[in-house]
Amino acid sequence: MRNVSTAVGLIATLVLSGLLSGCGGGGSRREAVITVYPQWEFEGYERIAVMPGRAVVPAAVRDAGLLADRLTTLLQGSRKFEVLSRTELDQVFEEQDLAKIADAIDEGTALPTGRIRNAQAIVSTTLTDYVLIADSEVRREPRFALDARNRPYIAGYDEVLVFRHGAQVEGTVRVVDAATGRILLSHTARVAPRPKTARGAPPRETPQQIAAEAARELSVEFFKRIAPITIEVKLDRDMLFVATDYFDGRYRESRRLPLDIDDFYLVIRDLPEECQRNDFRVAISELEGRTNLFEAEFMWVGGLGPEGQSYRIPLQTLTATGGEQFVAKLYAGRDPRPILTSEFRLEVPK
DSSP, rough: HHHHHHHHHHHHHHHHHHHOOOOOOOOIIIEEEEOOOOOOOGGGGEEEEEEOOOEEGGHHHHHHHHHHHHHHHHHHHHHHEEEEHHHHHHOOOOOHHHHHHHHHHHHHHOOOOSSOOOOOOOEEEEEEEEEEEEEEEEEEEEEEEETTOOEEEEEEEEEEEEEEEEEEEEEEEEEEETTTEEEEEEEEEOOOOOOOOEESSSSSSHHHHHHHHHHHHHHHHHHHHOOEEEEEEEEEEEEEEEEEEETEEEEEEESSEETSSSEEEEEEEOOGGGGTTTTEEEEEEETSSSSSEEEEEEOOOOOOOGGEEEEEEEHHHHTTTTTTTEEEEEEEOOSSSSSSEEEEEEEOOO
């Protein structure tokens, strides 16, 4: 029995190792670290101020402050901006000025002149909807039993009191040019966490606690809209390939390039939306070579269509080496390791 168990364990280990190697190295998908850029001109604004959070309803005032404080912490941690602290805000503005500025941002009117000296942009958040959910209902549930043959059957029904706690929180964030009052960014989002339920007694988590967590989620959503963030994306191997021809919106992909063509295509296509505005580098070298035969840098722009980002390369670039096997490589930013590779070869007559 010990030999059988050992064999089974060895087979399981080999299967698991194969699965892991397939996911990491030889699989069709690879992971790459890229930067997701916000859709506003953040590069021109280095010093920003986050206003105290506001709320439309009095019950949401505490969570509005929580949202603004959390957003301030995230922006400070990003190191993309210099964020004024609350102490600095108090030194720059008086409380009545803060209110005037917040009102102006919400209404889209001009900001008070001469009051915003230390910040290039003002970030304002407002909780516009705030719903706390606390209810209960009686549910009629079947009660099962086993008959003489151990088969389940419905023996009756029980009435069970089920409590539900939840929250729905909606908020808006605006980024405004401190000098001109121009709205640079405006975004509204709604967070409705899955309600907590419990049988016979209310859930331990109160609606207020759930709403506070929703406000924290909103702060993360707003942060992603304001600052560039680094994330991991999954890339398919067919996003990088070589082709011998392009016609009617389709490439003739091939891993074997015939010697009777003058040139071929190196194509990068269908990168994820998160890759927008990221810098990439593409290269070709011999499979075991240490020198790139072709190299180009580009910024990925979405909406390129079926053609993607392509380069037309003379075949002589490859034939001049005397080699047969080559590899195309895609790099993200300054990462020295390729995030995608595609091997191909010359079709040398026998």
